Amino acid sequence: xxxxxxxxxxxxxxxxxxxxxxxxxxxxxxxxxxxxxxxxxxxxxxxxxxxxxxxxxxxxxxxxxxxxxxxxxxxxxxxxxxxxxxxxxxxxxxxxxxxxxxxxxxxxxxxxxxxxxxxxxxxxxxxxxxxxxxxxxxxxxxxxxxxxxxxxxxxxxxxxxxxxxxxxxxxxxxxxxxxxxxxxxxxxxxxxxxxxxxxxxxxxxxxxxxxxxxxxxxxxxxxxxxxxxxxxxxxxxxxxxxxxxxxxxxxxxx
Numbered sequence: 578x579x580x581x582x583x584x585x586x587x588x589x590x591x592x593x594x595x596x597x598x599x600x601x602x603x604x605x606x607x608x609x610x611x612x613x614x615x616x617x618x619x620x621x622x623x624x625x626x627x628x629x630x631x632x633x634x635x636x637x638x639x640x641x642x643x644x645x646x647x648x649x650x651x652x653x654x655x656x657x658x659x660x661x662x663x664x665x666x667x668x669x670x671x672x673x674x675x676x677x678x679x680x681x682x683x684x685x686x687x688x689x690x691x692x693x694x695x696x697x698x699x700x701x702x703x704x705x706x707x708x709x710x711x712x713x714x715x716x717x718x719x720x721x722x723x724x725x726x727x728x729x730x731x732x733x734x735x736x737x738x739x740x741x742x743x744x745x746x747x748x749x750x751x752x753x754x755x756x757x758x759x760x761x762x763x764x765x766x767x768x769x770x771x772x773x774x775x776x777x778x779x780x781x782x783x784x785x786x787x788x789x790x791x792x793x794x795x796x797x798x799x800x801x802x803x804x805x806x807x808x809x810x811x812x813x814x815x816x817x818x819x820x821x822x823x824x825x826x827x828x829x830x831x
Contacts, residue, residue, distance in 0.1 A: 647673020
């Protein structure tokens with residue numbers, strides 16, 4: 578069995594880490610480089626960096642910030658936001674990212690997943706899915722920072738994304754994002770049961786039990802969170818000890 582991963586997330590806007598609820602009410606948190614250094618030292622397994630307004634503003638990602646973060650950490654580093662082409666992926670990897678997370682661009686041009694996997698390897702290609710429950714009692718894919726409903730079924734999109742070359746999926750439940758009431762276990766489990774690649778759960782972490790549930794009954798291979806780490810509500814080392822005590826294999830510092 579592979580160890581489950583704990584992944585802090587830096588949502589970055591105009592060079593600063595921010596956090597909101599359900600993709601709204603965005604508030605300033607901290608400097609991304611300082612937070613990255615903190616999580617690298619705290620025992621995080623990976624770090625995710627999202628330029629949250631790049632896609633909606635149709636601009637390039639701030640690669641200087643990516644470079645500055647990459648220079649300070651030794652853990653795997655995934656970067657997303659504003660990725661629209663294979664050239665964008667190449668530049669982001671050259672700036673220090675180990676993986677590139679693709680969301681809106683993959684929906685608009687699914688071929689980018691295949692082209693990126695062929696050029697850089699599927700281990701570098703992360704399909705990020707922002708999903709929300711609808712009146713039809715399914716989960717649909719949203720793009721442009723959760724602003725636009727594509728009416729694409731999230732589970733079918735995850736399956737298609739794997740076929741096209743994605744090596745990993747991040748499933749972010751918009752309804753639970755920033756609420757701290759727990760991950761969407763039903764959605765995460767449905768995605769995990771439908772694909773054969775690792776699934777990272779995102780959106781809703783508030784307690785250590787939430788991590789335990791999504792990594793166990795939720796079927797996730799990793800759990801991503803932001804505010805509970807940013808504001809010191811959960812310590813990563815304590816979280817890993819808790820998970821280990823509850824029978825979940827995690828990588829722990831010696």
